[in-house]
Amino acid sequence: MLTVDFDLLAVQDGHNTLDAGCGLGRHSFEFVARGANVFSMDMDMDCVRRTRFTLVHMRDSGQSKPGARFQVLVGDALNLPFRNNTFDRI
Numbered sequence: 001m002l003t004v005d006f007d008l009l010a011v012q013d014g015h016n017t018l019d020a021g022c023g024l025g026r027h028s029f030e031f032v033a034r035g036a037n038v039f040s041m042d043m044d045m046d047c048v049r050r051t052r053f054t055l056v057h058m059r060d061s062g063q064s065k066p067g068a069r070f071q072v073l074v075g076d077a078l079n080l081p082f083r084n085n086t087f088d089r090i
Contacts, residue, residue, distance in 0.1 A: 004030075011036050013065065015088040020077040025051030028070065032058060035065035036089070039082075041075040048074050 013035035022040040031038040052072040058064040
């Protein structure tokens with residue numbers, strides 16, 4: 001189940017995207033499948049581990065678009081560790 005209209009977001013190859021509160025990563029998976037770079041962030045370490053595991057599997061099995069990168073981290077969406085204008089889509 002996706003709750004984001006990725007066509008409406010016009011996600012493109014190389015876009016830097018933030019999936020804040022990524023949970024188990026379903027939106028992150030679609031970002032990399034479309035060729036975007038994704039920073040997946042959640043406060044729950046188990047969710048972060050599981051999202052990272054799946055993103056690695058997607059990369060290694062060719063399910064993500066070549067060149068798409070990802071970083072998965074523990075963080076609080078109310079205290080983002082990024083500079084302004086880091087992301088093309090959130």
